[in-house]
Amino acid sequence: MSHAASAPPSGPVPFARENSLKLLKDMLRIRRMEEKCAELYGAAKIRGFLHLYIGEEAVATGAMHALARGDNVVATYREHGHALLKGVPMERIMAEMFGKKEGCSRGRGGSMHLFDAHARFYGGNAIVGGGLPLAVGFALAAKLRGEERLTACFFGEGAMAEGAFHESVNLAALWKLPVAFFCENNLYAMGTAIERSESQTDLAVKAASYGIEAFAVDGMDVVACYEGARRARERVMAGGGPVFVEFRTYRFRAHSMFDPELYREKAEVEEWKKRGPIHTFTARLKEQGHLTEERFLDIDSQVAAEVERAVAFAEAGDWEPVEDLTKDVYAP
Amino acid sequence: MTITYREALRQGLREALAGDPRVFLVGEDVGRYGGTYAVSKGLLEEFGPERVRDAPLSELAFVGAGIGAALGGMKPIVEVMTVNFSLLPLDQIVNTAAILRHMSGGQFAVPLVIRMATGAGRQLAAQHSHSFEGWYAHVPGLKIVAPATIDDAHGMLGAALAEDNPVLVFEYPALFETAGDLSSTPVDIAHAAVRRQGTRVTIVAYGGCVPKALSAAEKLAAEGINAEVVDLRVLRPLDMDTVLASVRKTRRAVIVDEGWRSGSLSAEIVARIMEQAFYDLDAPVARVCREEVPIPYPKHLEEAALPQPEKIVAAARGLFQ
Structure with missing residues (x-):
């Protein structure tokens, strides 16, 4: 395994206290929202495929905090957290999961297809690797239009076995486009371990073959994720073309709600949980005197209230009328 | 010009x-x-x-x-x-x-x-x-x-x-x-076009088969069959109004499709004619499509695999027997 669980992230957090607490709160927002989603899935309020991000929150949180409001984000089908932190309101994400018309995609997409033009959040792509060419196009448009805008493309390590990865990185490098390729390596493409899908398991080495800057960071450490994404953004916006970052992370839950997890040992999951991004970050903040248990509980209860409001909003939403079924296939 | x-x-x-x-x-x-x-x-x-x-x-x-x-x-x-x-x-x-x-x-x-x-x-x-x-x-x-x-x-x-x-x-x-x-008339991408007026059979074609359909219509005219040629122009969404208006007038139709017959666009057009103009027809709708083979390299085999004016003429003629 290319990044076996090692010592948990530790040491003082090099950010101002309030900034650290924002990172903590955003990781909790993703975690609590998704825990609620799992519960609602059990209650059959949410159907279809549901892919939880639990365990990987440091990546989206660190990365989103490093992006600008006007940046574009293209993500995968495991994108609830990315959408939330890019600015899609939780209530609209929840309504989307319910399939209600108040959802961010009018209820038509569900968990795997969150979109929000206003937040510049472009999916929500359930074709592995499908977002990569799209991100290259967004970056091309920004360059041709003279816009100061990064496009951040999130994808899993599984997508790096797709031709779309190679074609897209090559094209972006050739044309020196402002795109950051953010690989979330959680070690399993559904049930296929990385050693069984990649001849080169050092993914930064693979990406660097296109003549671009490529490096790996600890995806369980929100500090490292933020620093890595910030560095990537700075380099890309300096005009040198794309940068690749591998975020070495781990998925604590099953691939989807239908996955019996026959492909990995329980002990491995437990070992990784020791490096969980939220409890390790919480411990570090407490240790340096930036967080008390009381403040933690206060933040957690604010998050819980937001989740409850989101669920209530989704429950109160309406179904799209069947008469609108064929609306929006073509421009009016 | x-x-x-x-x-x-x-x-x-x-x-x-x-x-x-x-x-x-x-x-x-x-x-x-x-x-x-x-x-x-x-x-x-x-x-x-x-x-x-x-x-x-x-x-x-x-x-x-x-x-x-x-x-x-x-x-x-x-x-x-x-x-x-x-x-x-x-x-x-x-x-x-x-x-x-x-x-x-x-x-x-x-x-x-x-x-x-x-x-x-x-x-x-x-x-x-x-x-x-x-x-x-x-x-x-x-x-x-x-x-x-x-x-x-x-x-x-x-x-x-x-x-x-x-x-x-x-x-x-x-x-x-x-x-x-080249005329200066603007074109739309919403409608089919009647490329040749006729009265006795409608030949529906698109793209590279349109000139073949027109050539077939000239040959048919020599035999006393005045054929109308509809160029689909837009394959989705289909302008069935133009196709149906022509078929209702001529009461016979041949659909020409350079694609393979099975599951083809021509099959869709035939189906829609059945759904909407069945009782206006005097004969079953005929089709001329690509033969169901990969296109071979030699000229004679390639020509044999494709819709040709002679095949269109034969199909149209068959509707009057």
């Missing part, structure tokens, strides 16, 4: 690039090489490498990038060398371009044009001679156009760019050398 189909395509491209700074052309060998079929020859010199953009052999990436650029505020024209190669970016066309507007609840427009050469007739054998227009016409969210005339070769691109929808423009190398007058 008399120009060739190829020159008409090029003139359409030139006007599109000159008329809107958001428009750019991207594809394999569209720039320095001048286009595989020389359609974009000279445009690099005129508009520069940012707007006439050579891409590596990465159809999946540059078609997907065209979609992303369209979402990002540009109006890309993506050239895919042939319809055969369009199967490489089929994922982006079908799984993204076609569905994004609907799946996002109407938030996004994809103002993208994808041009590609299609069809057989130049002895290019089985991997360069397919006709997959019918496949694409199966997909909601796409518009499919098939210029068969000089005016359409020139004008359909502009009409496609005026859409807020992904439009696939199929160009016919078999017609590239044909010449004719």
